[in-house]
Amino acid sequence: MDFELTRENLMIRDAIRNWVSKECNRDVVGELDADWAFPGKLSKKLAKLGFSGITVPEEFDGEGKNILGSCLVVEEIAYAYPALAAIFAASAFNGGAVIAELGSQQQKENHLPGISRGTFLVALAIVDEDSRADIPAVKALKSDDDFVLSGKASNVHLADQSKLMIISAQTGTEVGETTLFCLDIAQDGISIEPRKNLGYRGAGFCDVNLTNVHVHQDQILGGKAGLNRGVEQEKQIVSYQLLANAAAAVGIARGALDYAIDHARQRVQFSQKIGSFPAIGHKMAEIAYRCEAAQFMVYKAAWQADQGQDFSRAAAGAKCLAAESAVNSAKEGLQILGGYGYTMEYDIQRYLRDSMASLFVGKTLDALKDQISVSLGL
Amino acid sequence: MDYSFTKKQEELREKTAAFVAREIPREVARKVDETGEFPHELMRKLADEGFWKINVPTKYGGDGGNVIDLMIFFQEISRALPVLSWTAGDVLLYGNNILKVNGNEEQREKYLPGLMKGDLLFCFALTEPDAGSDAANIAMSAKQRGGEYLLNGNKMFISGASVANIAVTNTRTGPDRYNGITSFLVDTSSEGYSATPIKKLGYKGSDTCEVVYKDVRVEEQDILGGTECLNKGWQQMMRLLNGERLVLSACANGISEAVLAETISYVKKRKKSGSPGIKFQAIEHKIAEMAAQLEAARQLSFYSAWLMAEGKECVRETSMCKVFCAETGKQIAHGGMEITGAYGYDMESDIQRFFRDIPILAIGGGTSQIQKNVIAKTLGL
Numbered sequence: 001m002d003f004e005l006t007r008e009n010l011m012i013r014d015a016i017r018n019w020v021s022k023e024c025n026r027d028v029v030g031e032l033d034a035d036w037a038f039p040g041k042l043s044k045k046l047a048k049l050g051f052s053g054i055t056v057p058e059e060f061d062g063e064g065k066n067i068l069g070s071c072l073v074v075e076e077i078a079y080a081y082p083a084l085a086a087i088f089a090a091s092a093f094n095g096g097a098v099i100a101e102l103g104s105q106q107q108k109e110n111h112l113p114g115i116s117r118g119t120f121l122v123a124l125a126i127v128d129e130d131s132r133a134d135i136p137a138v139k140a141l142k143s144d145d146d147f148v149l150s151g152k153a154s155n156v157h158l159a160d161q162s163k164l165m166i167i168s169a170q171t172g173t174e175v176g177e178t179t180l181f182c183l184d185i186a187q188d189g190i191s192i193e194p195r196k197n198l199g200y201r202g203a204g205f206c207d208v209n210l211t212n213v214h215v216h217q218d219q220i221l222g223g224k225a226g227l228n229r230g231v232e233q234e235k236q237i238v239s240y241q242l243l244a245n246a247a248a249a250v251g252i253a254r255g256a257l258d259y260a261i262d263h264a265r266q267r268v269q270f271s272q273k274i275g276s277f278p279a280i281g282h283k284m285a286e287i288a289y290r291c292e293a294a295q296f297m298v299y300k301a302a303w304q305a306d307q308g309q310d311f312s313r314a315a316a317g318a319k320c321l322a323a324e325s326a327v328n329s330a331k332e333g334l335q336i337l338g339g340y341g342y343t344m345e346y347d348i349q350r351y352l353r354d355s356m357a358s359l360f361v362g363k364t365l366d367a368l369k370d371q372i373s374v375s376l377g378l
Numbered sequence: 379m380d381y382s383f384t385k386k387q388e389e390l391r392e393k394t395a396a397f398v399a400r401e402i403p404r405e406v407a408r409k410v411d412e413t414g415e416f417p418h419e420l421m422r423k424l425a426d427e428g429f430w431k432i433n434v435p436t437k438y439g440g441d442g443g444n445v446i447d448l449m450i451f452f453q454e455i456s457r458a459l460p461v462l463s464w465t466a467g468d469v470l471l472y473g474n475n476i477l478k479v480n481g482n483e484e485q486r487e488k489y490l491p492g493l494m495k496g497d498l499l500f501c502f503a504l505t506e507p508d509a510g511s512d513a514a515n516i517a518m519s520a521k522q523r524g525g526e527y528l529l530n531g532n533k534m535f536i537s538g539a540s541v542a543n544i545a546v547t548n549t550r551t552g553p554d555r556y557n558g559i560t561s562f563l564v565d566t567s568s569e570g571y572s573a574t575p576i577k578k579l580g581y582k583g584s585d586t587c588e589v590v591y592k593d594v595r596v597e598e599q600d601i602l603g604g605t606e607c608l609n610k611g612w613q614q615m616m617r618l619l620n621g622e623r624l625v626l627s628a629c630a631n632g633i634s635e636a637v638l639a640e641t642i643s644y645v646k647k648r649k650k651s652g653s654p655g656i657k658f659q660a661i662e663h664k665i666a667e668m669a670a671q672l673e674a675a676r677q678l679s680f681y682s683a684w685l686m687a688e689g690k691e692c693v694r695e696t697s698m699c700k701v702f703c704a705e706t707g708k709q710i711a712h713g714g715m716e717i718t719g720a721y722g723y724d725m726e727s728d729i730q731r732f733f734r735d736i737p738i739l740a741i742g743g744g745t746s747q748i749q750k751n752v753i754a755k756t757l758g759l
């Protein structure tokens with residue numbers, strides 16, 4: 001057992017932490033959030049930092065797969081700006097990790113170098129509202145070597161900013177006969193409608209409509225061999241997605257905690273710092289140890305992924321605990337800030353709004369608990 | 379034991395519910411939230427329908443209702459548009475009730491008719507930057523000069539402060555922590571009074587402001603309750619606390635009811651349209667818990683209100699009620715958000731609006747922590 005990060009990961013964490021503290025200060029982030037603006041400039045700057053290839057094998061110009069390292073990056077960004085963390089994850093996890101693992105040779109060659117170089121976001125439309133992948137809302141009709149896709153996918157994170165979308169479509173008549181396709185978002189027949197959400201403003205969820213989108217069979221994830229293998233591939237993809245969500249949730253939880261600690265150390269009422277009241281101090285203690293537990297679960301799941309082990313169960317558990325921890329941290333943080341916490345001038349309300357997405361992005365906690373209970377033999 | 383409302387109260391509930399159904403469809407509520415503007419139009423309509431008489435004694439031409447009537451009104455309104463119940467508080471609580479409990483005859487006769495007609499709004503200015511939970515720490519100075527006082531200082535988070543005509547302003551008039559506080563009825567058109575609204579997470583449209591008083595002049599007869607109430611501000615405030623806690627509890631319960639109803643209707647739809655093989659028990663049990671909690675909150679509220687209406691000692695109960703209803707409301711709103719997932723997260727859903735509204739109920743009117751301090755004290759700790 002070794003709880004130290006490797007030298008390489010320590011350097012990654014310090015570098016991203018340093019960058020975040022400089023570039024994602026509260027004024028910048030607060031303004032983007034208030035304007036519902038996509039942080040285009042910031043994500044370009046982030047890309048220049050050199051973490052873009054963190055999940056991409058060296059042969060495709062990447063740094064070699066480092067899932068724990070990418071979790072650290074996501075966590076540190078989410079600490080200050082969850083929306084930007086989601087943007088990074090859309091590239092590193094949905095793009096780099098997924099395509100490196102499941103893509104065909106051609107897909108790897110086409111997309112991975114771009115992902116390594118900079119911002120190349122990949123949107124995922126693979127689970128339905130019930131967090132199930134085996135009954136997609138999009139249908140694919142076969143015509144010769146091609147498919148024609150039609151239907152609607154809801155709540156696709158960052159679809160409006162992505163270049164590629166991995167989408168699940170029904171390719172057979174039986175439940176579970178689904179196939180994942182890699183669509184170029186600019187393709188004819190795809191229309192995207194961004195929604196306005198409680199949090200992740202400017203980097204939010206979209207409805208995606210497909211009308212007779214023509215897809216070549218080479219666009220099946222993994223190539224021709226991927227036909228009807230959607231449910232199986234989805235498991236692997238969702239595990240990455242959950243891990244990214246969980247790392248972001250840990251970042252939110254820590255960010256909200258530190259924000260509240262800062263306030264509790266300064267704010268005086270009844271002639272003492274409010275942090276010295278056990279009602280506040282114990283609350284923070286609880287938040288802190290929950291945060292830490294969630295963080296270790298994420299690191300362990302990421303470590304398993306880097307070892308090439310099955311990390312789906314670990315990722316599911318990490319995601320549940322991290323999501324609960326993020327919401328709890330933000331909610332209690334708001335209470336600790338009192339009236340100030342309720343104003344838009346203070347950041348804790350943004351943490352709360354953003355944290356609530358962790359309850360359903362990727363998969364809902366209930367769906368994950370179903371999954372975990374099955375893995376317990378129930 | 380009799381848990382039923384009186385006939386008059388039942389009528390008030392129906393009348394309020396009818397008003398809500400007619401005047402506050404979803405789009406109207408959403409618009410107030412979106413723009414964050416004080417709901418003048420709805421306030422006018424409430425005035426015209428006689429709602430501002432609810433708690434004015436019959437002697438002054440009112441309906442003579444008590445705290446239970448207020449709770450009925452606040453709860454029904456909160457089910458659709460919580461912030462409207464607060465702006466109504468600018469008449470019902472900070473106007474009518476403060477005058478009823480702490481005003482003198484002259485002040486009641488001067489203001490109650492205008493309040494009932496909807497021509498006057500009051501606000502209540504206690505909190506300061508350094509005096510939140512520790513309200514007795516207020517520092518706003520009121521210096522006597524001849525027959526008048528000069529007010530100087532800052533107030534924080536004062537709801538209704540930029541639209542109100544009268545700001546009931548609590549000031550420091552003596553060194554004693556509790557016996558050096560005086561409450562003034564300040565005309566907000568006085569020179570030196572300026573209020574700036576603050577942007578908030580929820581309860582948008584409440585016109586909650588930062589207020590600056592710079593040499594604001596007040597006549598000595600504008601001391602709340604008259605000149606004999608100099609330095610009696612704290613005692614006056616204490617008399618308002620039970621009622622305030624109960625009314626805020628009613629707001630929380632109204633929000634909880636709305637969230638629960640929205641969540642149930644969402645789940646019903648999902649059950650019909652959702653993919654086969656999905657098990658709903660976990661969700662159903664969450665909803666069952668939310669419903670049970672809400673029922674407990676309502677019972678505690680009306681029991682505490684009954685104690686108050688009967689003139690019985692009820693500090694412990696109203697404090698329990700405030701913390702329980704607010705925290706329950708937060709849990710229910712959380713449950714609603716979790717169950718409805720992406721649907722609830724959309725700005726077009728009402729659940730996220732209620733989720734943004736609810737947290738303040740555990741902060742304003744004495745935080746949950748402060749309520750627990752009070753409860754512990756009444757338990758001899």
Ligand SMILES: Cc1cc2nc3c(=O)[nH]c(=O)nc-3n(C[C@H](O)[C@H](O)[C@H](O)COP(=O)(O)OP(=O)(O)OC[C@H]3O[C@@H](n4cnc5c(N)ncnc54)[C@H](O)[C@@H]3O)c2cc1C
Pocket residue numbers: 267269270274277279280335336337338339340342502503504505509510511512534535536537538578581584586738741742743744745746747748751
């Ligand atoms: C939307 C809104 C509307 C408002 N409207 C009005 C209004 O109309 N008029 C008015 O006068 N005020 C109003 N307020 C102010 C409100 O009453 C205060 O915000 C509230 O009393 C808490 O004070 P504070 O914000 O300074 O928090 P603080 O007192 O700084 O509290 C911060 C945290 O410390 C905790 N804490 C403080 N003391 C203790 C203790 N002794 N033991 C344990 N924990 C403690 C609190 O529970 C809280 O969690 C409003 C506030 C808001 C946000």
